[in-house]
Amino acid sequence: xxxxxxxxxxxxxxxxxxxxxxxxxxxxxxxxxxxxxxxxxxxxxxxxxxxxxxxxxxxxxxxxxxxxxxxxxxxxxxxxxxxxxxxxxxxxxxxxxxxxxxxxxxxxxxxxxxxxxxxxxxxxxxxxxxxxxxxxxxxxxxxxxxxxxxxxxxxxxxxxxxxxxxxxxxxxxxxxxxxxxxxxxxxxxxxxxxxxxxxxxxxxxxxxxxxxxxxxxxxxxxxxxxxxxxxxxxxxxxxxxxxxxxxxxxxxxxxxxxxxxxxxxxxxxxxxxxxxxxxxxxxxxxxxxxxxxxxxxxxxxxxxxxxxxxxxxxxxxxxxxxxxxxxxxxxxxxxxxxxxxxxxxxxxxxxxxxxxxxxxxxxxxxxxxxxxxxxxxxxxxxxxxxxx
Amino acid sequence: xxxxxxxxxxxxxxxxxxxxxxxxxxxxxxxxxxxxxxxxxxxxxxxxxxxxxxxxxxxxxxxxxxxxxxxxxxxxxxxxxxxxxxxxxxxxxxxxxxxxxxxxxxxxxxxxxxxxxxxxxxxxxxxxxxxxxxxxxxxxxxxxxxxxxxxxxxxxxxxxxxxxxxxxxxxxxxxxxxxxxxxxxxxxxxxxxxxxxxxxxxxxxxxxxxxxxxxxxxxxxxxxxxxxxxxxxxxxxxxxxxxxxxxxxxxxxxxxxxxxxxxxxxxxxxxxxxxxxxxxxxxxxxxxxxxxxxxxxxxxxxxxxxxxxxxxxxxxxxxxxxxxxxxxxxxxxxxxxxxxxxxxxxxxxxxxxxxxxxxxxxxxxxxxxxxxxxxxxxxxxxxxxxxxxxxxxxxxxxxxxxxxxxxxxxxxxxxxxxxxxxxxxxxxxxxxx
Amino acid sequence: xxxxxxxxxxxxxxxxxxxxxxxxxxxxxxxxxxxxxxxxxxxxxxxxxxxxxxxxxxxxxxxxxxxxxxxxxxxxxxxxxxx
Numbered sequence: 001x002x003x004x005x006x007x008x009x010x011x012x013x014x015x016x017x018x019x020x021x022x023x024x025x026x027x028x029x030x031x032x033x034x035x036x037x038x039x040x041x042x043x044x045x046x047x048x049x050x051x052x053x054x055x056x057x058x059x060x061x062x063x064x065x066x067x068x069x070x071x072x073x074x075x076x077x078x079x080x081x082x083x084x085x086x087x088x089x090x091x092x093x094x095x096x097x098x099x100x101x102x103x104x105x106x107x108x109x110x111x112x113x114x115x116x117x118x119x120x121x122x123x124x125x126x127x128x129x130x131x132x133x134x135x136x137x138x139x140x141x142x143x144x145x146x147x148x149x150x151x152x153x154x155x156x157x158x159x160x161x162x163x164x165x166x167x168x169x170x171x172x173x174x175x176x177x178x179x180x181x182x183x184x185x186x187x188x189x190x191x192x193x194x195x196x197x198x199x200x201x202x203x204x205x206x207x208x209x210x211x212x213x214x215x216x217x218x219x220x221x222x223x224x225x226x227x228x229x230x231x232x233x234x235x236x237x238x239x240x241x242x243x244x245x246x247x248x249x250x251x252x253x254x255x256x257x258x259x260x261x262x263x264x265x266x267x268x269x270x271x272x273x274x275x276x277x278x279x280x281x282x283x284x285x286x287x288x289x290x291x292x293x294x295x296x297x298x299x300x301x302x303x304x305x306x307x308x309x310x311x312x313x314x315x316x317x318x319x320x321x322x323x324x325x326x327x328x329x330x331x332x333x334x335x336x337x338x339x340x341x342x343x344x345x346x347x348x349x350x351x352x353x354x355x356x357x358x359x360x361x362x363x364x365x366x367x368x369x370x371x372x373x374x375x376x377x378x379x380x381x382x383x384x385x386x387x388x
Numbered sequence: 389x390x391x392x393x394x395x396x397x398x399x400x401x402x403x404x405x406x407x408x409x410x411x412x413x414x415x416x417x418x419x420x421x422x423x424x425x426x427x428x429x430x431x432x433x434x435x436x437x438x439x440x441x442x443x444x445x446x447x448x449x450x451x452x453x454x455x456x457x458x459x460x461x462x463x464x465x466x467x468x469x470x471x472x473x474x475x476x477x478x479x480x481x482x483x484x485x486x487x488x489x490x491x492x493x494x495x496x497x498x499x500x501x502x503x504x505x506x507x508x509x510x511x512x513x514x515x516x517x518x519x520x521x522x523x524x525x526x527x528x529x530x531x532x533x534x535x536x537x538x539x540x541x542x543x544x545x546x547x548x549x550x551x552x553x554x555x556x557x558x559x560x561x562x563x564x565x566x567x568x569x570x571x572x573x574x575x576x577x578x579x580x581x582x583x584x585x586x587x588x589x590x591x592x593x594x595x596x597x598x599x600x601x602x603x604x605x606x607x608x609x610x611x612x613x614x615x616x617x618x619x620x621x622x623x624x625x626x627x628x629x630x631x632x633x634x635x636x637x638x639x640x641x642x643x644x645x646x647x648x649x650x651x652x653x654x655x656x657x658x659x660x661x662x663x664x665x666x667x668x669x670x671x672x673x674x675x676x677x678x679x680x681x682x683x684x685x686x687x688x689x690x691x692x693x694x695x696x697x698x699x700x701x702x703x704x705x706x707x708x709x710x711x712x713x714x715x716x717x718x719x720x721x722x723x724x725x726x727x728x729x730x731x732x733x734x735x736x737x738x739x740x741x742x743x744x745x746x747x748x749x750x751x752x753x754x755x756x757x758x759x760x761x762x763x764x765x766x767x768x769x770x771x772x773x774x775x776x777x778x779x780x781x782x783x784x785x786x787x788x789x790x791x792x793x794x795x796x797x798x799x800x801x802x803x804x805x806x807x808x809x810x811x812x813x814x815x816x817x818x819x820x821x
Numbered sequence: 822x823x824x825x826x827x828x829x830x831x832x833x834x835x836x837x838x839x840x841x842x843x844x845x846x847x848x849x850x851x852x853x854x855x856x857x858x859x860x861x862x863x864x865x866x867x868x869x870x871x872x873x874x875x876x877x878x879x880x881x882x883x884x885x886x887x888x889x890x891x892x893x894x895x896x897x898x899x900x901x902x903x904x
Contacts, residue, residue, distance in 0.1 A: 037763040044766050084768075153766040225807060228774060228887045229861075264861070269807065282799050284471070284480070288814020291807050302391065302808025305887050307774045309799060309810070427873050429844065429894045466892070484893075502874045514855035514867030521871025525891065528844035528871075531851065614865060615855050644874075746869070746877060749862035774876040774887070779869070804876075804887075 005031040005197040007358065008187050010175050010211075012036070013043040014152050014347040015336050016203035017159035022351035024166040026359055031195060032160065033187065035174040039156030042205050042343060045312020047224065047260055047268055049237060050148040050345045051092055054111050058321055058369030063342060064117065065365045066349030067146060073348065074148075082158055086151035086263035092237040093122065093130060094142040095257070095297065101241040102139040109142055118145040133233055133298050149237060149260050152344050171195070178211060178333065185332040199358055202327065203336040205315040205343070212327060216375050217338045219313035221277040222270065223286050227304040229265035236261070240297060255290045257297045267304060269294050271341075273314075282309045316340040317375075324353050324370035334358070335372045391812040392486040398423040398462075400699050401479065401492035403469055403647065406433020407685050408677025408692035409498035413461050415696025416496075421460045423490070425467045425481070427803075433500055470809075471800035472651040474670040480800075480813045487809040494672045496695050497648050497660070498688075501678035503541075503638035504782050507744045507752065508737040510610030511637075519549040519638040526556055533557030535633040538619045540564035540607045542639050543728045544684070547591050549636055550599055561630050563594065564605035564621050566639070567728050572603050575727035578720070608737060610635060622733075639730060642782040643679045649798040658790075664711065666695035674699070683721030690714035735787045744787075745780040747773020755784070760792035771795065774804045830899040845890035845901055846871070846878045857890060858904045880904065 005028075009020040012034035024030045037044075050070045054060045074087060081087055096102040105121060112119045120143040122130060127141045160170060177188040178200055185200040202208055206219040240257040258270040272290045277283075287309055295302045317323060317338040327333040334357070336350050353370065356363040400416045402409045405426035410433075413422045424431075467488065469481040477495070481488040503518040505511070517525070519539055526532055535558045539550045542565060550560045565572060576591070594601065602623055609620040611629075619635050621628045645653075648660045654669035655661060659681050666674045676691035693710045696702075738744060740753030748769040758764035761771070761784065770784075771777030781795045801810065826841040832852035839848050846868050849857055856865035857878045868878035873892040881902040882888040890901070 037760075037766055040762060040766055157767050225810070227807065228804065230886065284800070284810070284814035286814075288811050291811035291814075295808065295811055302806060302811060303885070304807050305774070305804045306801065306807045306810060307804045308772070308776065309801060428892060430842075502870060502872065505869070512860070512864055512866060514857075514865060517868060518870045518872075521869060521891075524871040525844070525847060525850070525868060528891070529840060529842065529847040529851075615867070743862075743864075746860065746866070746875065749860050749864070774879075775874060779875050 004195045005029045005169065006199075007031075008033060008185070008195055008197040008200045009203055010034070010178075010187065010200065011041075011203035011205065011207070012038045012156065012160060012170070013041050013203065013205060014039060014156045014159075014344055015205070015339060015350055016201070017156045017163065018347035018351040019201050019203055019336050019354050020163045020168055021159045022355040023358065024163045024168045026355050028358075030163060030166075030168040031171055031197065032163065032168060033171045033173060033175050033189070033195070035172055035190070037153075038160050039153035041207075042312050042314060043156050044153045045222070045224070045310060046152065046314070046341065046344060047258065047270055048150045048152045048344050049092070049260065050150060051237070051342070052112070052117055052144060052147065053342065053345075054108060055320065058366075059342075060111075060115070061365045062322070062346050062349045062370065064115065065352075066346045067148075069348035069352065070148065070345075071146070079162060082154060084151065084154045085158060086149070086154070088149040088261065088263045090147070090149055090236050090261055092144045092147035092239060093127070094144070095127070095134065095238055095240050096139040096141055097240065097242070098139050104241050105140055105142045112144070119143060120145065131235060131238065133300050134238070135297060135299055138297075143236065147237060149262065150344065151263070175211065180330055180332055183332065185330075199332040199334060201334040201336055201354060205337055205339070206313045208315065208335070208337040212335075215323065215327070215335065215337070215372070216318055217315045217323070218275065218317075219278065220316040220340065221272070221274040221280075221311055221313055222341075223272045223282065223290055223309065223311050225269045225287065225291065225306045225309045226262075227267045227269070227306050230267060230304055231265035233300075233304070234259055234261040234267050238297070240293075253286065255286070255293045257293045259294060259298065259301070267301070269301065269306075280311050280313075282311055314340045315343070319374075322346060322350065322370055323372040323375070324350050325357060325367060325372055328373050328376040391806075391808040393812050394486060394488050396423065396488060396490045398490060398492050400494050400496065401425065401490060402496040402498060403479070404433070404498035404500055404677070405431035405463065405465070406498060406500045406677065406688065408500070408688035408695075409433075409496065411689045411692030412496045412498060412674075412676055412696035412699075413692075415693050415702060416700040417458045417460045417696075418700035418702060420494075420700050422462065423492075424461055424463045425469065425490075426463075426465050427468050429465050431463065431465070468803050468805065469647060470803045470805045472647055474651045474653075474673055477672060482805050482809045487812045489813055492672070494674065494699050496666075496674045496676060496692070496699070497653075497668075497679060498675070498677045498692055499644040499647055499679055501641035501643050501682060502778060502782075504640045504642050504786070505637070505779055506639050506734055506737055506783055506786060507742050508607055508609055509739055509742050510612070510616075512743050512746060513610050513612045513616045514614070515612075515616040515633060516610050516635045516637065519545055519636040521638075522634060522636040523549045523552050526553065532634070534559065536561050536631065537634045537636055538562055538564065538607070538621070538630050538632045540605070540619070540621065540635060540637045542566045542730065543641070544591075544724070545638060545641075547594055547601075551593050553636065554594070554597055554599065560594075560599045561632050562600040562602055562605075562621070564607065564623070565601065565603050566606040566731055566734060567603060568731075569603040571727045571729075575723060578723045578727075606731075606734060606737075607635065607637060639734065639786075640728060641678055641682045642778075643682065645679050646776075646778075646798050646802040648673070648675055648679060650800055650802050665698045666691055667698075681718065681721055682725065683717055684724065687714065687717035687721055690717055730786060738787065744783060745770040745773065745777075747775050747780075750780075752787075756788075761794060762796045765796075776802070776804075828895060828897040830895050830897075830901060832901045833903060839895050841895075843895045845880060845882060845888070845893045845895055845899070848895050849880065849890060849901060849903060854903070856903060
């Protein structure tokens, strides 16, 4: 056993590679461990949005901070994102079906305006002009200008490559165990070898409980369908405001209309949420429910050829906030997991918070709301009972 | 939302109206009613389209087991089946105008094969086509009289295609067979021991018409401006440039196993595993023809015949005769595949600029940086287009070896399908359950 | 194939008479160009497999894009556009 690195990151998804890159750029020797395809888990299965959200102040703080960091990455001419990252600054329109939801549009607009997020309120006619394929008679919407869509597996691979250029090591193996001894941590690999470092960061999404069984991360299954190329059919990411009810629901299955234009001209259609489903098979019923919901908002979307359907598992937590910080009971073991449907957006902010803690830096946003310690057994009342 | 869903309750459903499917239909109709489905606009199959018509005619004379035009055979063409559910004994499909939900008592998958294409520089030029593909287009009315055509690749299909093209007035410049002369001669000798009349006849006719048949020869580049103008052929270690209007090219056949795989049928290597009755690992799901092993028209006819006879409760003696014949053709299949095994040089035809994935235009240079299929797919978009990796996946199986380069999982829809079809069919099931 | 009946289609705006039973892929070729579509990197492409597998022969038929021309039989008045 040798001291192989200063930090070991488990998981080469978007969160793991973002953490590794932040640490490597901060001067640490980093080793990344993953036996799968880089960005091949939830990173590849998700929609790839970089979106501000406002379900709660901590959620807003992390998504907004992270989005700004994404724009910084995008604007860094020294290390440009590859074209295959498909950076598409399309913005998001939150679609209001009725007056109740329009009231939510006004609330969101006020919320965002007070926090310097650029949004535009659209009335029914403006919405129809912005997205001609939406059905008529919708109440309006809120256009969030700085939201972006990317293709995450390529971004994860790019981040890993940046790490490797900073002398980070990528170990293509499965981590089977870890432990803490004294002032360092060790990771055992599938071939029996042991890596040692000052700290270990678990960024393995839904797989986190394999090595840390007490961590309350639960898979939440989702379906997606991607179409052939239909340039111009859709201009912005569209999300129905009813999405909030779907995403926030603790149990049961739900669907909500969410469609994205891709840089290729394809349309990505979502979304569904299921607890307790562990089979990754495409379920015709869920797919159908999801697509019927999409047709209710965009009748012509049904005419588009779907070329591929797939499922994925979001790493969800009971309170809908990620787990970022020291693992309960450890001094050198960190968690960067439980991002549910916002892992792409919040990967950058997560990486900053982790690196800040390790390096003793002051964070740009309060880190307390994301601390895993909120789920220590002594603090059980933090759970909101959503562990279906 | 306004998609009409048609519900069909059928007895025996046969997917694929090529030799295997037609033979299965004919045999099953003895005591069962049959619904015969095909994605294509007409029956007859794709690959062996020319040969199979004659074969079916001869079959009608040789083993009369029921008229093909039986009122007990219902046919539907232009039906794209994108998912099956073996537990519920149901198929889901799309037509040009609507959606279909089909319930079956027994199912025969006779989905045939597609051609293996190997990327060479310039192969994306218009008029570079599959050998069976050009044949199918010609059957569909493409006029080729007076056109100069190079036929290239491997296997007896090249002879059958050259024969059809010539009969339609094309000038076949040459047939370039990659296999060595020794192997082809050994195979030709074996033809004498097997009653492969169709192939013998095609081979004889091409010789009779003086079409050059080159062994140890394969295309290394396609050249042209807006469309194909010349093909560079490697022949016995030397490059030969041939002027032509079309290249009809295929390096053998790849089974269309996607639907069987999506339905959970166990595989044996590249093919669907079947028992002596052509039954797969899934109850009530049979497979026949090229999906169980590439062996040509006669094997397909016999396998379809066996499946149909089992379903139609044919007399034991008739079934046994078919099974004996099938055994003979499976031995023939083995000698065929041995003779036309692909030479290693064919895995290095592409250069770094050569497009391998034609849907997403991903070059060999980008793909070869990756260690397996899923990684290449996620990081380069290779295989993410509408063919779902059917063309590039098969090519990469040759270029990179099969290990790690198989398409990773088969999910529904196994063919691109309108979103409204998925919405309508899934919805119905949900309401029923 | 019977050539007893023929029908009229348009390919890229030009009218063309084809025998009944002709596939759209064949009609496009008869109209003069083997190219059916422009690939994602800008190459002109024509039919490859001829049997509905490769999706190279996609054209727009009666306003519906991404239709496989080799699997579609011409109908009277059909409007076909290569892309």
